[in-house]
Amino acid sequence: MISAIEGWWSDGHTASRRRVRLARAGGQLRLVGIESGAEAVYLGLADLRLTEEVYRGQPLRLAHPDWPDAILTIEDHRLIEWLYDDAPRLRRRYLARHGARWRFAVWGGALIAVLVVLTLAVPRAMVLLAPSVPAAWAEALGEITVETLASNRSTCREPRAQAALEELVARLAAGADAPYRFTVRVFESPVANAVTTTGGHIVIFSGLLELGQTPEELAAVLAHEIAHGVERHPLKALLRDMGYRLLVALMAGDASVGADLVSEAARLTLERSHSRADEAAADELAMTLLHRAGIDSRGVARLFQRLVEQKERTTVPALLSTHPGLAERIAAAETRQRSGKPALTSSTWRAVRAMCGR
Ligand SMILES: [Zn+2]
Structure with missing residues (x-):
């Protein structure tokens, strides 16, 4: 009682x-x-x-x-x-x-569930935002990404070669409805690779200049990278990988972007590979850009072929690991390729190939 x-x-x-x-x-x-x-x-x-x-x-x-x-x-x-x-x-x-601990468990569980939903669902949804991200934001992020990549590499700056590359990029980009002004920068590196950051900043690793035997092969790579930029594939990839953190940084502008976030963006720019669908789209637009610029497009299939041969010989070039599915891409390029003008004069091509002093 x-x-x-x-x-x-x-x-x-x-x-x-x-x-x-x-x-x-x-x-x-x-x-x-x-x-x-x-x-x-x-x-x-x-x-x-x-x-x-x-x-x-x-x-x-x-x-x-x-x-x-x-x-x-x-x-x-x-x-x-x-x-x-x-x-x-x-x-x-x-x-x-249950006491207060149980209450925290309930709320903690709810919070974790929300975070799981955010990290799983939102990054995918984030990709859909890529077309609406202002070009200025993408350019600002791309610029500091390139500066981060440049911090432990040396940039090849031979003026005549640099001018020739910029002119070639502008010539190719003129054929696209690009939201950015494309830039190009060459890093001294044994690696044969090229990447594009957000906002149309193209980076070439000088090993590529040795791999390409003709200026049309180099033009093929540039056209491909420009196409990625026009289609905003680098932005899509970063939004997918970094999700809402990247969006917050983009909105904050370059001055406030954290160093950790930028170095992650730089690392992903080098390491990630685009989806096969994005690669196919970039190849297709690249071929169109070469044609609009009047440049001989037989360099595309030739360069892919050279990569396959190099793979068979010894090392796998970085360009290959970031650009999978070469066999079908060679076939696709061969069906559309046509003859045209050279991408560079032979003397400028020599200057470009020698721009890193090799
Ligand atoms: Zn690509």
């Missing part, structure tokens, strides 16, 4: 609340005023309920449909045990046995 459970009764109409003693009376709870001589209040146990979830250490707040505005407040949690069998609705929101 539990005795002397007391509480406070607010009828909801008068401002004051009454101190009451609780007693069982059949299927009802009887509240008797301790200090006042007011009439007892009877609450049917079957409909007695908690107004909110109650955890350990919190007061119980009870309501009853017969007294729509009234609240019975009780500190003593023994009430639950006392009325357990006859007041089933009282148990529904009574969570005290």
